[in-house]
Amino acid sequence: MFSSLIAWFGAPAQWSSASGIPVRLLQHLGYTALAVLVGAVIAVPVGLYIGHTDRGRFLVVGLANGLRALPELGVLVLFVLLLGLGLTPVTLALMLLAIPPLLAGTYAGISGVDPAAVDAARGVGMTERQVLFQVELPNALPLMVAGLRTATLQVVATATIAAFVSLGGLGRYIVDGQAQRDFTQMAGGAILVALLAIVLEVALQGLQRAVTPGARRARSGSRPPTPAVGTSDVVTAGG
Amino acid sequence: MIEFSDVRKAYPDGTVALQSLSLTARAGEITVLVGPSGCGKTTTLRMVNRMVDPSSGTVRLDGVDVSTQDPPTLRRGIGYVIQNAGLFPHRTVLDNVATVPVLLGRRRAEARQAAGELLERVGLDPKVGGRYPSQLSGGQQQRVGVARALAGDAPVLLMDEPFSAVDPVVRADLQDELLRLQSELGRTILFVTHDIDEAIRLGDMVAVLRVGGTLAQFAPPADLLAAPADDFVAGFVGRDRGYRRLQFVGTGSLTLQDFPTTGDGWLLVVDDDGRPTGWRQGDEHVALGTVHAEGGSLRSALDAALSSPAGRGVAVDDDGRVLGGIEPEAVITLLHASSSPAPEAVR
Numbered sequence: 204m205f206s207s208l209i210a211w212f213g214a215p216a217q218w219s220s221a222s223g224i225p226v227r228l229l230q231h232l233g234y235t236a237l238a239v240l241v242g243a244v245i246a247v248p249v250g251l252y253i254g255h256t257d258r259g260r261f262l263v264v265g266l267a268n269g270l271r272a273l274p275e276l277g278v279l280v281l282f283v284l285l286l287g288l289g290l291t292p293v294t295l296a297l298m299l300l301a302i303p304p305l306l307a308g309t310y311a312g313i314s315g316v317d318p319a320a321v322d323a324a325r326g327v328g329m330t331e332r333q334v335l336f337q338v339e340l341p342n343a344l345p346l347m348v349a350g351l352r353t354a355t356l357q358v359v360a361t362a363t364i365a366a367f368v369s370l371g372g373l374g375r376y377i378v379d380g381q382a383q384r385d386f387t388q389m390a391g392g393a394i395l396v397a398l399l400a401i402v403l404e405v406a407l408q409g410l411q412r413a414v415t416p417g418a419r420r421a422r423s424g425s426r427p428p429t430p431a432v433g434t435s436d437v438v439t440a441g442g
Numbered sequence: 443m444i445e446f447s448d449v450r451k452a453y454p455d456g457t458v459a460l461q462s463l464s465l466t467a468r469a470g471e472i473t474v475l476v477g478p479s480g481c482g483k484t485t486t487l488r489m490v491n492r493m494v495d496p497s498s499g500t501v502r503l504d505g506v507d508v509s510t511q512d513p514p515t516l517r518r519g520i521g522y523v524i525q526n527a528g529l530f531p532h533r534t535v536l537d538n539v540a541t542v543p544v545l546l547g548r549r550r551a552e553a554r555q556a557a558g559e560l561l562e563r564v565g566l567d568p569k570v571g572g573r574y575p576s577q578l579s580g581g582q583q584q585r586v587g588v589a590r591a592l593a594g595d596a597p598v599l600l601m602d603e604p605f606s607a608v609d610p611v612v613r614a615d616l617q618d619e620l621l622r623l624q625s626e627l628g629r630t631i632l633f634v635t636h637d638i639d640e641a642i643r644l645g646d647m648v649a650v651l652r653v654g655g656t657l658a659q660f661a662p663p664a665d666l667l668a669a670p671a672d673d674f675v676a677g678f679v680g681r682d683r684g685y686r687r688l689q690f691v692g693t694g695s696l697t698l699q700d701f702p703t704t705g706d707g708w709l710l711v712v713d714d715d716g717r718p719t720g721w722r723q724g725d726e727h728v729a730l731g732t733v734h735a736e737g738g739s740l741r742s743a744l745d746a747a748l749s750s751p752a753g754r755g756v757a758v759d760d761d762g763r764v765l766g767g768i769e770p771e772a773v774i775t776l777l778h779a780s781s782s783p784a785p786e787a788v789r
Contacts, residue, residue: 323528326493326600327542327590328518341532 207387208394222375224395231372231399234362238294239355242301247347250306254313254343255335263310267303275300275361283368293365300361301354308350312343344414352407359400363392373399443469444490444598444632449499451485451655459485460655462499467647469504469597472624472631474645476638478678482655483634487600490632491520503598518545521591521599521629526607527583529575535561535586536571542594553593560589565619581612588620592627599631605640617643638679642667642686650675664690688741688777693734696743696776698757698766708752716763718756733758734768744773 217223253259278299282292316339324338363374376392379385444467451460460482467473475483488494489501492513501508508516529538539557544550558568564585575583584604591599605613617640624631635641641648642663650658650666652674659671667687670676676683701710708723721728733756734746746755747770755768 317528317531319524319526319528320530321528322493323522323524323587323590324530326491326517326522326524326528327594328514328516328545330514333545338530338532342530 204387204390208390211387211391222371227371227373227375228395228399230370231359231362231365231374231396234290234293234297234365234370234372235355235359237290238297238358238362239301239305239351241294242298242354242358243305243351245298246302246305247309250309250347251313251335251340254310255331255339257314260310263306267307270299270303273299276364276367279364279368288368290370293362293368293370296364297358297362300357304350304353304357305347306350308347308353309343312346312350313339315346316342345411348407348411348414352404352411355403355407356400359403360396363396443467443502443504444473444630445500445502445505446486446489447500447502449486449489449496449501451482451489451494452497458655460496463651463655463657465649465657465660467630467632469630470628471646472620472633472644474633474635474641474648475651476635476641476645476648476678477651477658478653479636480653481651483636483651484602485655486651487602487632487634490598490600491517491522493517518542518594519596519598521594521596523584523587523591523599523601523604525603526580527575527587527604529583529586529590531575533574534571535566535573535575535578538575538586539571539589539593541590542596546594557589557593560593561586563592564589564623579612580608581616584608584616585619588623592623597630599629601631601633603634603636606635606637613640620644639686642679650678685741688744688773689739691740691777693738693740693743693773693776695779696740696757696768697772699754699769699772701752701754701764701767708750710752710756710764710767712764715761717761718758718764721751723751730756736760736765740773740777743768744770747773 211217212224218225220226250263253263275296279292279296282295286292286295313335320338320342321334324334329337362372363377365372366374366378373392373395376388376395380387380389380392446463446465449460449463450458452458463482463486465473465486475486477483485494489496490503490508492508492511495509503516503520529535530541533541536554536557539560540550540553543553543556554571558571561568561571566582566585566589570578570582570586575586578586584607587604591601605616608616621644633641633644635644645663647660648663648666649660652658658678659666659675661669661671664687666675666679667683667690670679670683680686703709706723708721708728710718711720711722711727712718718730718733720730728751731749731751732742732746734743736757736759743755743757746757747753747768748755750756752767753770757765757768759765
């Protein structure tokens with residue numbers, strides 16, 4: 204099994220032909236990116252609105268649970284029946300998977316911002332738009348990226364279903380392998396999907412750390428660790 | 443000047459936060475709203491910058507009805523300090539302080555420069571400017587909150603329980619600092635607290651509110667202690683109000699005694715310049731303890747008298763030289779002689 208896998212990965216055609224690994228990998232990434240992007244375009248504004256106004260919170264809970272319960276393959280088939288073969292039904296089906304975590308992450312991020320900071324933002328004279336974009340959004344980013352992470356992982360793992368409706372991607376190896384009883388090819392496809400998921404996870408974890416306010420800049424960089432603050436509260440300047 | 447006229451706040455569910463309040467906070471003074479929780483003091487304060495709109499009645503700021511103004515514009519002209527500071531966690535201390543000037547359209551670099559100066563003004567090392575709020579202590583965060591409120595050069599400052607979440611020692615420092623700042627800046631400050639001691643310490647005028655949102659008494663702190671309007675105020679002001687009232691009575695005509703220079707009793711030890719250093723009786727030495735500085739309140743005079751082993755407190759002049767001894771009886775005599783508060787001061 205191992206040696207045949209190594210042979211499968213090692214075949215030169217695997218790395219150069221039009222149905223080789225790099226092409227399939229890029230296709231797979233493309234479907235994933237498209238679905239997550241479309242999902243974000245819908246989920247993020249809705250999440251921002253619900254988090255900022257606290258109106259329509261039931262939508263987050265309802266959608267999150269409802270959409271997660273949908274059988275992905277069935278949804279895909281339904282979309283294909285409605286829209287015909289092509290990229291659109293695949294993107295829509297995968298998008299449904301991306302929306303719940305993105306929506307929940309955005310909502311939770313915004314509504315979790317320190318109420319005192321939000322009150323102060325309004326109190327010093329920020330408009331609602333400024334409160335949202337200058338205070339709530341920057342502080343919600345870590346949780347929003349956490350939602351993006353979950354969404355991306357789910358979509359990247361599920362994007363194999365594109366191959367069921369005659370598109371490409373890493374799912375091709377799994378679908379074709381099964382049809383040809385070529386288990387080496389199936390295993391190869393599965394390994395590639397798993398590796399891709401891990402790489403994306405690490406990258407998004409890095410992103411999440413990068414958008415965590417305050418702490419990051421204090422911890423990293425060329426600046427030495429913060430010393431204990433010099434002026435204590437007992438010392439009063441000029442007093 | 444902030445004027446509340448017949449202001450009432452009721453919520454749709456029927457809760458009445460504020461019954462009907464009429465009150466004027468004079469320009470350049472600290473007006474404290476104090477009362478138990480549920481008395482509507484925070485609601486009252488938040489009406490000034492339209493964080494809450496009254497159900498009826500008007501709030502005027504320097505004669506202008508605030509309800510006619512656009513809330514963000516109005517708020518940029520009013521300093522706002524809240525409990526726990528409410529600093530923006532993702533911005534440095536400097537950028538937090540510079541918030542309002544930047545909102546007002548000033549250049550960021552310029553606003554930061556001014557923010558650095560303000561940090562010093564509120565007693566912080568300008569070095570903290572580059573830090574994030576989470577790296578500061580509670581007391582330091584609160585100072586940053588005050589600096590942020592001062593940054594817009596607003597003539598009016600709203601402070602909603604700003605010092606309630608810090609420990610007592612830090613709180614006392616922050617209170618001193620506020621009084622020092624106020625003596626320099628002379629802003630119109632509306633200050634909300636549930637702590638009557640804080641109210642008495644800081645307020646030029648103190649408004650005591652009772653639950654349900656009615657004004658129980660509005661008076662200078664000394665009058666509040668000397669003549670509470672009713673049982674509620676008396677109870678709220680506390681048990682040792684008689685003693686605390688001493689701090690508002692001056693010692694202008696206090697009779698001083700000479701200290702004995704020989705004898706078996708306690709003798710005051712002074713240095714060559716006439717400054718007291720301690721007490722001596724035979725071979726026994728006792729540290730000096732509290733002295734009463736000339737011009738202080740009766741409270742410090744009585745404290746000096748009561749804490750002295752000789753039963754006679756030490757009064758010193760501005761240079762710390764001994765002026766004379768204070769007998770407790772002299773303090774009480776002076777207290778009786780001091781006029782009772784003028785009736786018109788009690789509203």
